[in-house]
Amino acid sequence: MSSREYPSVWERFERNVEGGGTMKFVVEDISEAMWSTAVEFMLGNYIKEDVWWSTAGTARDPEAVQEYRVLLTSIIKQKMSVACFLAEGDGFGQTLVGVNMCIPQKKGYFVDHNPPKTKAGLLSLRMFAEAMKVPVIYDKYGVGEYLMGTGLSVAPEYRRLGIATKLLMARIKLAKSLGIRATGGIFTSAAAQQVAEKAGMECLYSIPYIKFGKRCNIQFNDNTENLKIFGKKTE
Numbered sequence: 646m647s648s649r650e651y652p653s654v655w656e657r658f659e660r661n662v663e664g665g666g667t668m669k670f671v672v673e674d675i676s677e678a679m680w681s682t683a684v685e686f687m688l689g690n691y692i693k694e695d696v697w698w699s700t701a702g703t704a705r706d707p708e709a710v711q712e713y714r715v716l717l718t719s720i721i722k723q724k725m726s727v728a729c730f731l732a733e734g735d736g737f738g739q740t741l742v743g744v745n746m747c748i749p750q751k752k753g754y755f756v757d758h759n760p761p762k763t764k765a766g767l768l769s770l771r772m773f774a775e776a777m778k779v780p781v782i783y784d785k786y787g788v789g790e791y792l793m794g795t796g797l798s799v800a801p802e803y804r805r806l807g808i809a810t811k812l813l814m815a816r817i818k819l820a821k822s823l824g825i826r827a828t829g830g831i832f833t834s835a836a837a838q839q840v841a842e843k844a845g846m847e848c849l850y851s852i853p854y855i856k857f858g859k860r861c862n863i864q865f866n867d868n869t870e871n872l873k874i875f876g877k878k879t880e
């Protein structure tokens with residue numbers, strides 16, 4: 646893995662807003678000062694909305710939330726996650742509007758994190774273990790490692806402005822700067838799957854949730870039909 650400048654700014658962009666005017670955004674690495682803010686951001690809407698975490702019931706169990714807080718903290722400390730902020734502060738510090746958590750994932754290597762104890766934690770681990778049996782990213786790109794997304798979330802009031810797309814595009818650049826030859830992962834919702842396509846990733850695997858649920862003995866109740874794995878070569 647190559648050394649790189651941290652934290653880096655990946656992109657600045659503007660969006661016109663209804664009623665005139667523009668909003669300015671910046672996509673950058675999550676600096677240490679923002680680690681805890683970003684972790685709490687993921688413990689907000691994301692765990693209530695995302696297909697996996699809502700199916701597991703994480704948000705309803707404070708102990709499961711705490712387990713996930715510990716996991717997210719260990720992920721963010723690896724300095725491979727990106728965030729989008731409002732570039733013009735409101736005078737009270739940076740306003741966080743989107744996060745993409747990432748970690749390097751190696752072939753034949755599962756997780757070295759403490760196993761969860763809560764029902765929700767165990768359910769989410771079971772889903773992850775099932776999806777990780779699919780080796781498409783390694784096979785398609787001939788790599789032994791890729792930068793895997795472990796959570797993508799944009800604040801509801803900033804959605805449909807292309808922020809998630811910019812986060813994924815930044816992650817592709819980040820992986821390249823780390824010397825990691827591919828990036829990708831599981832895209833759980835139909836919206837996120839469209840974002841992945843928009844960011845130039847390709848769908849490498851698709852399975853109906855009904856079938857996937859039977860494999861890991863979990864009932865998914867969501868409008869999204871298929872679980873999909875997307876990937877992209879970074880070179």
Ligand SMILES: CC(C)(COP(=O)(O)OP(=O)(O)OC[C@H]1O[C@@H](n2cnc3c(N)ncnc32)[C@H](O)[C@@H]1OP(=O)(O)O)[C@@H](O)C(=O)NCCC(=O)NCCS
Pocket residue numbers: 691694695696796797798799800803804805806807808809810811831832833834836837839840843
């Ligand atoms: C999925 C999510 C991250 C998308 O964030 P976003 O910043 O609004 O996405 P973008 O603006 O980059 O969307 C890019 C494209 O994806 C598609 N898309 C995004 N959200 C959509 C939605 N809710 N419904 C339909 N299409 C959607 C559109 O094609 C969109 O382009 P367009 O706005 O020009 O039509 C956000 O809705 C979210 O946080 N959802 C809850 C958590 C979640 O599902 N996370 C994904 C886990 S893998």
